[in-house]
């Protein structure tokens with residue numbers, strides 16, 4: 001056995017999405033963010049396109065980003081904007097000092113379809129989640145609609161040709177690690193063929 005099956009299984013089953021509202025405020029160090037992203041880049045990707053791009057917002061920059069995104073939300077929602085929601089977005093910058101804007105650099109003239117690069121990016125995010133879990137850090141992939149608003153695009157700052165793929169928040173959870181989630185039984189999603 002090259003790895004402990006028990007440890008590997010526990011890591012995967014223990015992984016949870018933990019929203020920034022449940023973060024303690026303890027800071028995540030840059031070295032850990034680097035390690036998490038480094039492992040993200042070891043995800044499978046067809047043709048080694050390595051389509052992931054990361055913009056990391058830490059400390060003051062995380063506060064600034066979420067202030068800008070609160071503005072983007074307000075503008076995007078227009079008359080339907082809720083003050084409570086705007087405040088929630090702003091507060092995320094106070095609670096979370098490490099926010100990664102995920103980007104996808106897909107070559108539309110290249111050999112592979114968009115979905116394959118999107119799949120590779122999602123695999124990278126799973127690696128990031130797992131490394132966070134190993135550190136006792138909660139990860140949270142968030143893809144709200146207002147991220148497509150021009151004010152948000154400006155704040156996220158993705159390069160030309162890079163498509164925004166949401167935010168990945170990292171933070172230590174307050175109190176106990178959340179309990180196991182729910183999934184459909186395997187029988188429900190699997191058909192076996194043996195001949």
Ligand SMILES: Cc1cc2nc3c(=O)[nH]c(=O)nc-3n(C[C@H](O)[C@H](O)[C@H](O)COP(=O)(O)O)c2cc1C
Nearest residue numbers: 015016017018019122140141142143144166181182
């Ligand atoms: C592509 C993608 C986008 C997501 N976007 C959001 C989001 O915008 N808001 C949210 O609350 N959760 C989001 N999630 C997290 C899911 O809600 C979460 O994975 C799901 O509830 C299962 O919980 P678990 O990750 O703890 O197993 C996203 C997950 C994926 C894979």
